[in-house]
Amino acid sequence: xxxxxxxxxxxxxxxxxxxxxxxLDEKSxxxxxxxxxxxxxxxxxxxxTTGEFPSISSIVKKKLIEQSCRLVNHRVPVLVGITDCxxxxxxxxxxxxxxxxADILVATNPFYMNVEQDELVYYFSKLADDVELPLYLYxxxxxxxxxxxxxxxxxxxxxxxxxxxxxxxxDLTYFESLCDNFREDPEFTVLVGPEEVLVETMNxxxxxxxSGGANLFPALYVKLxxxxxxxxxxxxxxxxxxVQFLSKNLYSHGTYQSNYLKGLKASLSFExxxxxxxxxxxxxxxxxxxIALKKKYETVKNAVEKALST
Numbered sequence: 539x540x541x542x543x544x545x546x547x548x549x550x551x552x553x554x555x556x557x558x559x560x561x562l563d564e565k566s567x568x569x570x571x572x573x574x575x576x577x578x579x580x581x582x583x584x585x586x587t588t589g590e591f592p593s594i595s596s597i598v599k600k601k602l603i604e605q606s607c608r609l610v611n612h613r614v615p616v617l618v619g620i621t622d623c624x625x626x627x628x629x630x631x632x633x634x635x636x637x638x639x640a641d642i643l644v645a646t647n648p649f650y651m652n653v654e655q656d657e658l659v660y661y662f663s664k665l666a667d668d669v670e671l672p673l674y675l676y677x678x679x680x681x682x683x684x685x686x687x688x689x690x691x692x693x694x695x696x697x698x699x700x701x702x703x704x705x706x707x708x709d710l711t712y713f714e715s716l717c718d719n720f721r722e723d724p725e726f727t728v729l730v731g732p733e734e735v736l737v738e739t740m741n742x743x744x745x746x747x748x749s750g751g752a753n754l755f756p757a758l759y760v761k762l763x764x765x766x767x768x769x770x771x772x773x774x775x776x777x778x779x780x781v782q783f784l785s786k787n788l789y790s791h792g793t794y795q796s797n798y799l800k801g802l803k804a805s806l807s808f809e810x811x812x813x814x815x816x817x818x819x820x821x822x823x824x825x826x827x828x829i830a831l832k833k834k835y836e837t838v839k840n841a842v843e844k845a846l847s848t
Contacts, residue, residue, distance in 0.1 A: 547580025577756025
């Protein structure tokens with residue numbers, strides 16, 4: 539489908555629903571996709587950090603891409619993460635995505651190796667040359683260990699097949715610099731990862747959010763996006779406070795570094811939208827932790843329903 543430039547909206551980074559043997563849970567995949575699309579989301583991003591891309595097998599990745607594209611059936615754009623430490627593996631995923639009918643590719647820098655910024659320019663330029671679908675950059679320094687410096691992004695944006703960036707650094711100064719530099723290039727998409735700063739980043743000139751909570755409550759994030767677009771200050775305050783409440787309660791349960799993903803998948807399992815299984819090396823909350831989270835989840839769900847009915 540034709541992709542608007544810039545691409546504005548809420549694009550959930552979809553979780554990967556798994557069976558206990560870590561194969562793809564296709565029933566949950568269908569339920570989850572319909573849940574998000576019915577909530578009004580503007581696109582779907584698979585195989586990102588929330589999708590546990592480094593931890594799932596190539597077989598599951600291929601099936602996830604093919605089944606997601608088939609089930610979405612061009613109702614909204616599908617963005618596919620192709621990040622891998624192997625350039626050839628990334629090209630293989632890009633080919634699967636193209637053949638399945640995906641719309642945009644997304645890639646962060648290869649991790650583990652020590653990579654310089656000039657090498658990143660060469661790497662992403664070569665990647666954009668060799669894939670057929672358009673490419674978004676993905677800045678995720680907390681997980682890759684390397685930041686896509688502003689100068690690197692500006693250089694890469696000159697490539698005709700690199701058409702946007704998702705920034706998950708959480709660095710608002712960096713994000714504002716992106717917006718300032720792309721103000722004269724209105725077709726280049728700048729999206730934010732952390733949903734807690736969606737309001738601030740859109741007011742800087744960002745185009746929307748890749749918001750994990752939109753897996754769970756898509757309509758809440760869509761309403762917040764629309765309120766920001768129309769600068770409805772009363773609704774911005776209401777919906778943003780609800781998003782912050784969700785984040786505080788569901789993503790900060792326990793003392794794990796993986797709390798966000800544990801909390802999100804467990805909450806989705808409460809709604810029957812997945813089994814709550816995480817791919818190794820991560821693992822789900824134990825039963826005692828889930829019981830405690832369920833109480834928080836019910837409070838959050840009530841707050842979301844109240845906000846949406848106001």
